[in-house]
Amino acid sequence: MTPEILSQAFNLVFDPYVLWVVAGSALFGLFVGAIPGLTATMATALLVPATFFMPPIPAIASMVTATAMAIFAGDIPSCLLRMPGTPASAAYTDEAYALTKKGQGELALGAGLVFSVIGGLFGTFILILCAPVLAEFALRFSSFEYFWLTLLGLSCAVFIASGDKLKGVISLLIGLLVATVGLDNPAGHPRFTFGLPELMGGAELIPIMVGMFAVSEVMRSSISVAAPLETAQKAIGNVFSGMWGLLKKYPLQTLRGSVLGTLVGALPGAGADIAAWMSYAMSKKLSKEPEKFGTGHIEGIVESGAANNSALAGAWIPAMVFGIPGDSITAIVIGVLYMKNLNPGPTLFVNNAASVYAVFLLFIVANLLMLPFGWAAIKSFKQVLRLPRKALLPCILVFCILGAFAINNSVVGIAMMLGFGILAWLMEENGIPVAPAILGMVLGTLLEEHFITSMIKSDGNPLAFFDRPISGTLAATMILLIVIPTLARLLRKRPA
Amino acid sequence: MKIGDTILGALFAFLGAIVLWHVRTFPVIPGQKFGAALFPGVIAAGLLVCGILLSVRGLRQAGGGGRSIAFDDWARDPVVVVRFLSVPAGLLFYILTSDFLGFHIAASVTMLGWLLIFGVRLLPAVALAIGFPALMHLAFYKVLRVPLPWGLLEKVVFPS
Numbered sequence: 001m002t003p004e005i006l007s008q009a010f011n012l013v014f015d016p017y018v019l020w021v022v023a024g025s026a027l028f029g030l031f032v033g034a035i036p037g038l039t040a041t042m043a044t045a046l047l048v049p050a051t052f053f054m055p056p057i058p059a060i061a062s063m064v065t066a067t068a069m070a071i072f073a074g075d076i077p078s079c080l081l082r083m084p085g086t087p088a089s090a091a092y093t094d095e096a097y098a099l100t101k102k103g104q105g106e107l108a109l110g111a112g113l114v115f116s117v118i119g120g121l122f123g124t125f126i127l128i129l130c131a132p133v134l135a136e137f138a139l140r141f142s143s144f145e146y147f148w149l150t151l152l153g154l155s156c157a158v159f160i161a162s163g164d165k166l167k168g169v170i171s172l173l174i175g176l177l178v179a180t181v182g183l184d185n186p187a188g189h190p191r192f193t194f195g196l197p198e199l200m201g202g203a204e205l206i207p208i209m210v211g212m213f214a215v216s217e218v219m220r221s222s223i224s225v226a227a228p229l230e231t232a233q234k235a236i237g238n239v240f241s242g243m244w245g246l247l248k249k250y251p252l253q254t255l256r257g258s259v260l261g262t263l264v265g266a267l268p269g270a271g272a273d274i275a276a277w278m279s280y281a282m283s284k285k286l287s288k289e290p291e292k293f294g295t296g297h298i299e300g301i302v303e304s305g306a307a308n309n310s311a312l313a314g315a316w317i318p319a320m321v322f323g324i325p326g327d328s329i330t331a332i333v334i335g336v337l338y339m340k341n342l343n344p345g346p347t348l349f350v351n352n353a354a355s356v357y358a359v360f361l362l363f364i365v366a367n368l369l370m371l372p373f374g375w376a377a378i379k380s381f382k383q384v385l386r387l388p389r390k391a392l393l394p395c396i397l398v399f400c401i402l403g404a405f406a407i408n409n410s411v412v413g414i415a416m417m418l419g420f421g422i423l424a425w426l427m428e429e430n431g432i433p434v435a436p437a438i439l440g441m442v443l444g445t446l447l448e449e450h451f452i453t454s455m456i457k458s459d460g461n462p463l464a465f466f467d468r469p470i471s472g473t474l475a476a477t478m479i480l481l482i483v484i485p486t487l488a489r490l491l492r493k494r495p496a
Numbered sequence: 497m498k499i500g501d502t503i504l505g506a507l508f509a510f511l512g513a514i515v516l517w518h519v520r521t522f523p524v525i526p527g528q529k530f531g532a533a534l535f536p537g538v539i540a541a542g543l544l545v546c547g548i549l550l551s552v553r554g555l556r557q558a559g560g561g562g563r564s565i566a567f568d569d570w571a572r573d574p575v576v577v578v579r580f581l582s583v584p585a586g587l588l589f590y591i592l593t594s595d596f597l598g599f600h601i602a603a604s605v606t607m608l609g610w611l612l613i614f615g616v617r618l619l620p621a622v623a624l625a626i627g628f629p630a631l632m633h634l635a636f637y638k639v640l641r642v643p644l645p646w647g648l649l650e651k652v653v654f655p656s
Contacts, residue, residue, distance in 0.1 A: 053640045166550055170508055173543045177515065180536045187525050187532035192518075219583050223570050225614050390614035394607045395628055397583065401590055401603070402632055406642045411591050418587045430499050448535045455530055 009357035012057045013365065021058040022065045022362075026369055029066030030377040033073030034384050035392070036083040037221040040070035040272070041213045041328045046396070048206050048336060049403035056340035057358050063336065064359070065366040067329050068120055071272050071308050072374050075112030076381050079105055080231040088272035088308040091280040098296030110239035111246060111301050113374040115254060118247075119306030120367035122258035123265065123313030128360045134321045135349035143457065144465055146322075147450040148474035150443050153324040155481055157269025157436040167432045175440020176447070178203050184445060186452045198412040205335045205441060207404035207413040208420045212434060213328065214400050215421025218393050220428075225390040231382065239378055246302060253283060253303040261307030265314025269435045271327025272308040279307035313363055320344050320356065324443060331438045497571070501554030502562040509547025515540035582613045598647020599637075603629040 012018070025047065032043040043066045051059035074085030075096065082097035084090040089112075099108040141149070154176075158168040181192045182202030193199040247254065257279045264275040283303035284293045293300055315326025316333075323344040325331035337344050342355055349356050377384075404417040424434050458464030466472045499507075515536060522533040554562025570576045586606045594602040608625035612618070636642040646653060 170546045173539050176539045185532045189532040222579050222583050394610035414591050452530050
């Protein structure tokens with residue numbers, strides 16, 4: 001990192017237009033996050049059409065800011081309504097609501113806000129530290145290494161992120177199948193295009209994601225449009241008092257939550273929600289007072305509140321370095337990066353270092369802005385509640401229509417959105433995780449490309465996949481990842 | 497809607513089988529082992545195997561839960577069912593009519609339908625159904641230059 005690059009990055013970020021976009025997306029993210037049923041991923045999907053005609057940096061700025069704000073804002077209805085605003089807050093919703101019932105709503109909200117900022121900054125720090133080093137290492141990768149890496153990412157989504165492994169694999173296969181649509185294959189043969197010219201270039205990912213994350217969510221929300229919303233605490237005092245004390249009391253928990261969150265975020269397929277669940281469970285397990293958990297105890301909120309925000313930045317590590325999304329939000333972001341000619345991969349760090357550092361800076365700015373914006377959001381939450389969901393949902397749907405249409409200016413996009421919206425709804429209803437499918441769609445084309453290139457290079461000899469040192473190591477990791485859990489299961493069964 | 501694992505697995509296996517059968521028609525590149533059929537073929541075979549496994553797992557489930565299709569409680573309330581179905585139905589209506597009617601009319605009609613079904617009162621619903629698409633037109637057509645279809649309004653806006 002040279003001073004020139006840093007000053008270029010500064011100029012890119014601290015531009016009045018970018019700052020306006022950041023402020024606008026912050027409000028948007030807080031709004032979406034604070035409304036139960038609307039998720040951070042949905043916020044990203046809804047932002048896509050707005051980013052079409054923005055230059056790359058403001059486009060990225062809007063997504064980074066909106067998601068960070070949305071994940072925090074999900075804590076507000078958790079505390080006051082016992083309804084998580086986004087799935088990432090679900091892990092500690094009962095705990096936060098119990099605190100509010102005890103008259104300590106300020107403490108729960110404040111901890112949610114302050115430790116979100118700390119976790120977010122920690123994740124950003126790791127991103128800044130790790131991504132350039134990894135990118136330098138990844139410059140030496142060839143198609144063999146990328147093949148294994150992509151395969152590892154895909155198996156991660158199935159084996160770590162989903163509860164039901166068999167259904168996880170099925171979800172992944174569906175995603176991979178969708179990725180094979182189009183002309184982009186070794187023979188240049190139009191696969192599964194059903195004669196539609198719109199599908200020749202492959203299934204467009206953005207309408208699919210808008211469908212899977214926004215339309216399916218609206219379908220779920222449409223079941224109960226008029227939920228009786230009454231906050232548990234009328235007036236909210238100073239949310240910042242007592243925070244310093246919490247930080248001094250729980251430094252280890254804060255660090256643990258942030259580290260775990262960043263790691264889970266960086267693993268493909270698992271994002272902020274899984275980070276929060278794992279972190280809350282770990283906090284309870286390692287706590288000195290586990291019996292207090294569930295009765296309105298702040299410790300778990302500190303730890304998992306830090307975890308879900310650090311996961312956001314963690315997810316950008318594989319996304320920027322390898323083009324492998326760490327969560328469903330970065331899966332959408334990668335699509336936008338390609339549109340903006342900022343193709344993710346190690347070369348991005350060489351050819352476009354200023355943009356990379358601008359992204360880092362944006363993460364810092366977004367997390368710091370969370371303090372004032374988050375405070376304002378807590379104060380004005382009651383006004384947000386007055387907005388009737390029954391009027392909001394149709395507006396969201398019209399916005400989805402526009403987003404899906406604007407990609408190719410064709411109704412085929414809207415039809416794809418509808419189809420995949422219904423599919424995602426059915427999948428979630430039946431316990432089939434959506435994340436592996438998304439990852440399969442994003443990575444399927446790359447997997448095939450790297451496989452075919454490697455096979456042509458090695459003249460059809462599959463052993464070439466194990467020849468090179470890095471490639472061989474990745475292959476071994478991949479095999480261990482599959483063998484160890486199977487062995488463990490067999491060994492556990494034998495004594496019984 | 498909860499579909500039992502046996503039925504779900506059978507559906508996936510069927511999809512896998514169809515794809516497997518279809519990829520056999522893909523052309524082969526002379527002198528090369530890896531053509532267009534390889535990847536979809538492998539994926540389809542995977543779907544077939546996983547689908548069968550899921551089916552078998554469903555059969556073993558106690559009480560025959562794997563073989564049934566069950567609806568949630570809300571599905572017994574016709575008002576809620578109509579509300580739920582109106583989401584895909586409205587989108588389908590827009591897809592089918594927007595070219596002919598144009599964005600403004602199609603979006604306003606669809607939105608009015610949704611608002612009324614969701615229980616918004618008539619006057620605010622009409623205002624929002626006209627106002628919101630107009631606002632979106634301003635943002636997407638004027639500012640972002642997305643060529644939204646004019647449809648029926650084309651002759652009104654561009655009289656030639």
